[in-house]
Amino acid sequence: MKQPLCGFVMAMALALSITACQPQTDATAAKAAPALVTKPSVTVQPASASSALLPQVDLSYAWSNATAEAKGNPTMEGFYGPDHYRISFYFSKVHRDSLHPEQYHIWGINRYKKVITPFEGTCTVTRIAALPDTAEMENSSKLRAYTAFAEFTLREDPKTKGAGVYSGKAMLDFCVNARNQARQATFNGIDLGFDNPTKGSGLLFQGVWRNNATGQxxxxxxxxxxxxIVPQALEKIGLGSRGDTVYPELAKYGWNEWYENDEWWATSSKPNLSL
Known part of the structure; x- marks a missing residue:
């Protein structure tokens, strides 16, 4: 899954000099080639300085997965239940609480076994830390980035049959432009090392779903x-090992339909039929 490029990091005056990425237009991002960089000697910033970002920078755009390339497919994919069935999430709207800058209100829909369910909830940032492992980061040659750690609660529409609540922990890698706008940090590839909490994905949610009626x-x-986050059981079958190719064995896990233009999240208008 490709990630868009950002521009060079700009300076922002707080308790220290904070550098971060500058967004590009889609056209610019499409033409620019990913630039590999040599890992510099990165100085980890004090926790107090990173915490100062919380009231200053709005993370709404970054939490919504609204990267330039994600305009074609802004969903997040993952796994649900003990059988690791495919589940998809789309955040249609995210905004920061006017009184509590650490809290973000989220509206969206998810899809599980072709059933689409609306939800709404909150994502509350508990801390922000400097991201030390930036060797594969594409956003900037200066490679300054942060990770926001948060707790989320997403409540499905209670009128929907079998509705429940998703809750758990979320992590967001981000950088900041000159207008104090956060952009999701992007990387050359996934990072399975220990220094990057999101493993180079930029945005990661992990938790549980609890059924409203049964508590399951x-x-x-x-x-x-x-x-x-591909479970080991599905890795053995082949999920993720051959790009967009889907093994027939993965059909029972919901990965038999993997179309770039399957815009299930979009509001569909009445089709025009020509007979």
Whole structure:
């Protein structure tokens, strides 16, 4: 799953000099080639300085997975239940609470076994830390980035049959432009090392779903790059090992339909039929 490029990091005056990415237009991003960089000696910033970003920078755009390339497919894919069935999430709207800058209100829909369910909830940032492992980061040659750690609760529409609540922890890698706007950090590839909490996906949610009626709980995780969370059982079958090619054995896990233009999240208008 490709990630868009950002521009060079700009300076922002707080308790220290904060550098971050500058967004590009879609056209620019499409023409620019990913630039590999040599890992510099990165100085980890004090936790107090990183925490100062919380009231200053609005993370709404980054939490919504609204990267330039994601305009073609802004969904997040993941796995649900003990059988690791495919589940998809789309955040249609995210905005920061006017009184509590650490809290973000989220509206969206998810799809599980072709059933689309609306939800709404919150994502509350608990801390922000400097991201030290930036060797594969595409956003900037200066490679300054942060990770926001948060707790989320997403409540499905209670009128929907079998509705429940998703809750757990979320992580967002981001950089900041000159207008104090956060953009999701993008990387050359997934990073399975220990220094990047999102493993280079940029946005990662991990938690459980709890049924409103029965209290039954099931694991759920999704990401802007699902390859970082593919369960070992599905890896053995072949999910993620051959790009967009889907093995027939994966059909029973919901991966038999993997179309770039399957815009299930879009509001469909009445079709014009020519007979």
């Amino acid at each position: 709980q099931k694991p759920a995780s999704w990401s802007s790059n699902f390859l970082v």
